[in-house]
Every structure is written in C-alpha cells, then in structure tokens.
Amino acid sequence: MAHSHNDHSSHDHVWAADLTRNQGLVLAALAHADTPLSAYQLLDTLRGDGLRAPLQVYRALDKLVERGLAHRLESLNAFVACADEHCRRKGLIAFAICNACGKVDEFADAVIEECLGDWAGVKGFKVERTTMEIRGKCAQCVQAV
Amino acid sequence: MAHSHNDHSSHDHVWAADLTRNQGLVLAALAHADTPLSAYQLLDTLRGDGLRAPLQVYRALDKLVERGLAHRLESLNAFVACADEHCRRKGLIAFAICNACGKVDEFADAVIEECLGDWAGVKGFKVERTTMEIRGKCAQCVQAV
C-alpha cells in the first residue's frame, strides 16, 4: 500500500495500522471534529495536506465506512468517526443528532435490534443494513432554552 | 388556493381536498409508482403536466411530507406516497427497502418507539423526528435466488 507511516505522529489514537495516507487523513479529520463533516468540508479541511478532488475523499470514506471506522449519516449527507470501538461487535447502531449544536451520540440497542429481527423473520425480509437516525435536541441544548 | 378541482377526476383515491395542483400531481405520481421516486424523476414524469423546474417539485414535496401524505427516504434521496392512512396517528415509522426490486414496506412498531422513548428519557434528548430505514432483500427477491 501507499502508506508511508510517517504522517500520523501527531494523532491521539493508534489508527488501524493499514490505513492509507488519504484514509488516515480523513479519519483524523473526522475524529478531531466535534460534529459530522460532509465530504466537501473534509476536502476543504485537507487541502493543506494535499487533497484536491472530491473523489479522493469519497474513496477514503468508502473504505472507512466499509470497515466500520466511520459512519455515514444519511439525514445529513455527512460523516462521523465511529465513536465506539466495539460497535462492529454489536448489531444495529443508532445515532441521536442534535439539531441545535450538531453533536452526535452513537449507541446500540439490543431490544430494537431484536424487534427488527422479529419483524424481518415474520416478513421474510433479509436485513443487510439499517439506518436509524434520531433528530432532536440534546440535553444540553434543551436546557439552554 | 390555486386548486381548480377539475384535475383529479381520473385518480383512484380521494386526495386531501385542499391539495394544490402541483401537490396533487406529485402525490399522484408517487402513488402510482411502485418504487420511490427522486425529485428529478418526478419532474421528468410530470413535464407533460406542465412542471418545468425542480423547485416546483421540491415545494410540493415539502408540503406533502409536512402533512404526512408522502415520506422522504433519506438513504435513497427519494420519496414515496404514504402507504398507511393512519401513519400520522402512530409514532415512529420504519421503512424496509428492497435493494433488488426497490419496493418499500412502511410499518410502525410500538416497541421500538418505546425503546427510543426510554433512551431519550434517560439521556434527556428531545426527539423531534426519527429516520429508520432497513435495507435488504424482500421475501420475494430472496426466493428468486
């Protein structure tokens, strides 16, 4: 791979060892943001690191999402770093997105997943992927009147 | 309103009486489709009826979605007519979308909604709107090998 292993020295986390340079840059940008970022926001953020075209970002995002290191929020057309290193061992993931401050809370719920499994069993539907996004106001923003 | 009350004679359903012409056209197009349609697909479909610009479709969709007569599928950037005349009396709505044939099954699940309410209660999150979209294969397409 094209990964040169000398670009990540300033990062807080140990990235999956085999990320390419572009993937590492995108994941780092997502991890340091406190709200979701669109592909074009990522591109702007990373122009200083040599990224120039949307496709470079989209390709990196595809891989990161595929590996569960990042998630796409369909209702925002934006992306977040995975906030839970165990989320791949869990099943369905849900996101609570604050419409006021933009912060996202990632969580898993076994009961919801079970409900879904029941429904799918009855209907004969084969679930491949589930999007669950709750929009509203986080506790902090509710208090802030 | 601009509704002239003479355009809907051929429809199978009784539309909400106060739809405007554009809203009626868009809802009829969605209702007659057997898969979700994007705004631009709707526009193409309705060019013969005089629609020319994306905004005409988007405006109609906004109203229809606001009133619960149509739903937006975030993971497809597309829209469907509401398949359940009582869906506005229920709470959370989920959509099972077949990746093979494109058909969408709209359903409500009280247990999932309750889980969500519990989670929101604990977290102090004020839920405004929930998107739940299950992607996979419908029974028919699973069988079709």
Add this chain to the structure above:
DNA sequence: TTGGTCATGTAATAACATTACAAAAAATCG
C-alpha cells in the same frame, strides 16, 4: 520480468437541492 491488484490523481459530469426575485391566485377584511 510480467501480470494482477489496489491506491491515487485529475477532469468532467451527473444528481440532488436551494436562493433570489417576480408575478399570479386565493383568502381576508373593511
């Protein structure tokens, strides 16, 4: 060395959605 696979770079284009402004139609009210 050669061929295969994966990642990258670049340009162009497609698909989805909104802003801004003007005009027409409908509802409201004295």
Add this chain to the structure above:
DNA sequence: CGATTTTTTGTAATGTTATTACATGACCAA
C-alpha cells in the same frame, strides 16, 4: 365590492453532493 395580505407559482441561477472515465503509480507474487 376593492384593498390588503398570504400563499402559491414560475423562472433563472446557483450551490451542494456524488459519480464516471481514464491515466498513472505502488506493491506483490508468479
């Protein structure tokens, strides 16, 4: 009724998100 206000419509331009097509370079293995 006519005057006012609100809603809907029409149109153009623009902004945002995502993909296609094609060429190149890096790595690996036969």
